[in-house]
Amino acid sequence: MEICISNELIHLRNDRISYVMGISDEGFVTHLYFGKRLESLNTVNIYRRFGLPESGKITLSGCQLDPSLNGLLLDRVPQEYPSFGLGDNRQGSLTVMQEDGTTTVDLRYVSAIVTEEKPKLSGLPATFGTNKTLLLTLFDALLQLEVELRYTIFDDCDAIARSAVLRNKGKQRLVITNAMSLSLDMPDANYDLLTLSGAWAREREWVRRPLVFGEQSVSTNYGASGHTTSPFLALLTPGTTETQGEVYAASLVYSGNFYAGVEVDRFRKARVRMGLNKDGFAWQLAGGDTFCTPEAVLVYSAHGLDGMSRQFHCICTNHLVRGQYAKAPRPILLNNWEATYFNFNEEKLLKIAQTAADVGIELFVLDDGWFGHRDNDTSSLGDWTTDLRKLPDGLPALSKKIHAMGLKFGLWFEPEMISPDSDLFRTHPDWCIHIDGRPNVESRHQLVLDLSRPEVCQHMYNAVARMLTDAKIDYVKWDMNRNFTCIGSSYLRRDQQMELPHRYMLGLYSVLERLTHDFPHVLFESCAGGGGRFDMGMLHYMPQTWCSDNTDALCRCEIQYDTSLIFPPFAMGAHVSAVPNHQTGRITPISTRGKVAMSGCFGYELDLNKLSADELEEVRKQIRFVKAHRMILLYGDFHRLLSPWEGKDTAWMAVSPDQKQAIFVLVRSHATAYEMPPLVKLQGLHPAFVYKIQETGECYTGAELMQFGLCCPLPDGDVASVSYVLEAVTEGEDQ
Numbered sequence: 001m002e003i004c005i006s007n008e009l010i011h012l013r014n015d016r017i018s019y020v021m022g023i024s025d026e027g028f029v030t031h032l033y034f035g036k037r038l039e040s041l042n043t044v045n046i047y048r049r050f051g052l053p054e055s056g057k058i059t060l061s062g063c064q065l066d067p068s069l070n071g072l073l074l075d076r077v078p079q080e081y082p083s084f085g086l087g088d089n090r091q092g093s094l095t096v097m098q099e100d101g102t103t104t105v106d107l108r109y110v111s112a113i114v115t116e117e118k119p120k121l122s123g124l125p126a127t128f129g130t131n132k133t134l135l136l137t138l139f140d141a142l143l144q145l146e147v148e149l150r151y152t153i154f155d156d157c158d159a160i161a162r163s164a165v166l167r168n169k170g171k172q173r174l175v176i177t178n179a180m181s182l183s184l185d186m187p188d189a190n191y192d193l194l195t196l197s198g199a200w201a202r203e204r205e206w207v208r209r210p211l212v213f214g215e216q217s218v219s220t221n222y223g224a225s226g227h228t229t230s231p232f233l234a235l236l237t238p239g240t241t242e243t244q245g246e247v248y249a250a251s252l253v254y255s256g257n258f259y260a261g262v263e264v265d266r267f268r269k270a271r272v273r274m275g276l277n278k279d280g281f282a283w284q285l286a287g288g289d290t291f292c293t294p295e296a297v298l299v300y301s302a303h304g305l306d307g308m309s310r311q312f313h314c315i316c317t318n319h320l321v322r323g324q325y326a327k328a329p330r331p332i333l334l335n336n337w338e339a340t341y342f343n344f345n346e347e348k349l350l351k352i353a354q355t356a357a358d359v360g361i362e363l364f365v366l367d368d369g370w371f372g373h374r375d376n377d378t379s380s381l382g383d384w385t386t387d388l389r390k391l392p393d394g395l396p397a398l399s400k401k402i403h404a405m406g407l408k409f410g411l412w413f414e415p416e417m418i419s420p421d422s423d424l425f426r427t428h429p430d431w432c433i434h435i436d437g438r439p440n441v442e443s444r445h446q447l448v449l450d451l452s453r454p455e456v457c458q459h460m461y462n463a464v465a466r467m468l469t470d471a472k473i474d475y476v477k478w479d480m481n482r483n484f485t486c487i488g489s490s491y492l493r494r495d496q497q498m499e500l501p502h503r504y505m506l507g508l509y510s511v512l513e514r515l516t517h518d519f520p521h522v523l524f525e526s527c528a529g530g531g532g533r534f535d536m537g538m539l540h541y542m543p544q545t546w547c548s549d550n551t552d553a554l555c556r557c558e559i560q561y562d563t564s565l566i567f568p569p570f571a572m573g574a575h576v577s578a579v580p581n582h583q584t585g586r587i588t589p590i591s592t593r594g595k596v597a598m599s600g601c602f603g604y605e606l607d608l609n610k611l612s613a614d615e616l617e618e619v620r621k622q623i624r625f626v627k628a629h630r631m632i633l634l635y636g637d638f639h640r641l642l643s644p645w646e647g648k649d650t651a652w653m654a655v656s657p658d659q660k661q662a663i664f665v666l667v668r669s670h671a672t673a674y675e676m677p678p679l680v681k682l683q684g685l686h687p688a689f690v691y692k693i694q695e696t697g698e699c700y701t702g703a704e705l706m707q708f709g710l711c712c713p714l715p716d717g718d719v720a721s722v723s724y725v726l727e728a729v730t731e732g733e734d735q
């Protein structure tokens with residue numbers, strides 16, 4: 001990995017990718033190339049493609065129709081951090097208003113330095129680890145605004161992490177109304193755009209469409225990254241499949257309102273942008289102030305979507321998740337939510353926990369309903385004290401009893417919320433996000449705490465920290481169940497109100513940073529009404545996310561399959577639940593429910609005491625299997641094999657890093673008559689290794705399994721499944 005800086009070019013590269021930018025005579029920083037590694041670059045060709053003079057000379061006053069007449073307008077220049085107002089009329093990366101009300105920004109190159117130590121992105125989650133970072137400084141002399149563009153390149157992942165740091169070096173107050181994390185000007189627009197859409201219980205469904213003229217984007221302004229889409233996009237060369245084609249993709253390390261989009265211009269070139277959603281956003285930058293954009297991770301794959309996911313998974317595994325649970329086995333848990341909902345007492349919980357301990361479960365999680373007087377979702381958020389009607393001996397006593405069974409003990413919190421029916425609200429009615437004079441809009445009977453207020457953040461920290469200490473908590477499910485409305489803060493100044501959504505995120509991140517630092521042994525699982533805040537930002541603090549409130553095995557095939565585009569299995573919470581499924585009413589075999597759940601952080605969400613002896617035996621078998629194979633299931637190279645969107649079969653596999661072990665799973669949505677068993681081409685195996693399939697005793701070379709495929713007879717019935725463990729028995733010659 002190296003970053004080479006010459007007079008005119010800056011070239012970041014590792015063994016596989018290159019990212020090249022140019023510096024023009026006039027100080028404009030151009031984007032020249034991102035993709036497969038280049039040894040050298042003759043820029044004439046690139047300048048020609050963009051209609052630039054071959055010298056690369058860019059002047060501000062030009063002729064729109066014929067650049068050779070008199071310089072050139074910025075309108076066609078591929079730029080690293082384009083702004084509006086100087087002639088580039090495409091969507092920009094930066095808009096800043098000065099005191100006279102004008103919004104033009106003119107950034108010119110000042111310096112480029114390389115650092116081995118990646119500077120912290122103040123208050124924000126970001127990638128870390130062995131890497132090199134380019135700090136590229138630009139300056140607007142009139143605004144006295146310095147913009148430091150940061151580019152980090154990694155040895156082990158084909159990714160560039162980007163962010164921008166804005167510093168007001170002058171005296172006048174500036175207002176930032178748009179500050180992207182990433183802008184990428186492509187030389188053409190011949191791509192499909194892949195984004196994720198969805199809803200509660202249907203998170204992250206993929207949407208693939210050819211780029212067309214104009215802007216196409218996804219964004220949220222819920223206050224969270226949201227259920228309906230994800231801070232992610234990918235450009236795919238035509239015909240790209242799982243294993244073939246070039247992919248340029250980006251994912252934002254942020255959990256709040258975001259924008260991710262592409263604009264195709266009149267020259268049929270695509271500009272990708274990603275960052276904070278500028279709708280509803282305005283940030284006061286007084287003289288001497290600094291503002292950091294969130295970080296965006298840009299990846300390149302020459303090997304289709306599988307290659308793209310490999311890079312994102314590499315970033316998540318090696319450069320994003322921290323703490324003692326990173327790269328460590330995750331405990332098999334039992335969560336009482338779907339087993340009891342709010343209707344439990346200590347006796348009922350202990351009975352479920354005892355059976356859990358008997359079958360080999362390692363962690364018992366007490367979900368919603370243990371605090372205040374919460375018998376349903378209408379009250380008590382904010383009152384994080386034990387409901388002694390349900391747990392008369394208190395939570396510490398329950399925790400002790402659970403621990404005595406040999407189980408770890410986990411607890412549900414929804415710390416960012418406040419119920420109007422709570423002591424906290426009665427004491428501090430102004431602590432919620434609200435607008436004076438407007439009635440509060442409740443959702444799930446609750447309001448959102450105003451985390452722009454330091455005392456609210458402190459209170460939130462204290463409430464959670466006290467419980468973690470008093471009750472010896474080993475795991476926290478950190479939930480967040482509603483979006484923002486009536487966005488106002490009685491703490492912020494009038495001119496800061498549009499800072500609230502981002503300040504909220506900064507407040508949340510500061511609390512998470514403290515809690516994860518002060519309670520390093522606690523495993524945190526992020527949740528937002530299921531997977532409503534599944535993003536790289538939360539993953540920096542919490543190594544796993546509850547994928548969806550939908551626990552139906554068939555729906556989970558879709559949700560987990562699509563989630564795996566960005567996130568590895570260790571990031572996805574997945575549970576076996578009861579049938580008929582509580583979200584869909586579908587009845588599926590327990591073996592299939594187990595196989596689907598074990599492709600994530602495995603657990604159960606049902607009352608084991610209601611299972612038959614046969615089902616309980618199957619549970620024991622599943623737990624033994626997960627304990628034996630969880631490192632491959634969680635951390636092996638994950639490959640999608642058959643898509644649930646393309647047929648009735650979904651298949652995937654995980655391969656150990658040394659390629660000596662693999663686990664394969666196939667699920668068929670519905671039975672059909674008079675058909676051959678499915679044939680699936682495996683991936684990621686060593687072609688010359690001979691693999692023995694444990695379940696059948698049959699042996700095949702990796703080459704056969706990848707080139708001809710594996711034929712998988714399925715049991716009868718709907719939602720049937722099969723799984724195989726493959727072990728390399730001999731290592732043949734390399735082919």
Ligand code: GLA
Pocket residue numbers: 337367368412479481527528529530546548549
């Ligand atoms: C959210 C979560 C669920 C459960 C409930 C409890 O919906 O996603 O898993 O914890 O809250 O109220």
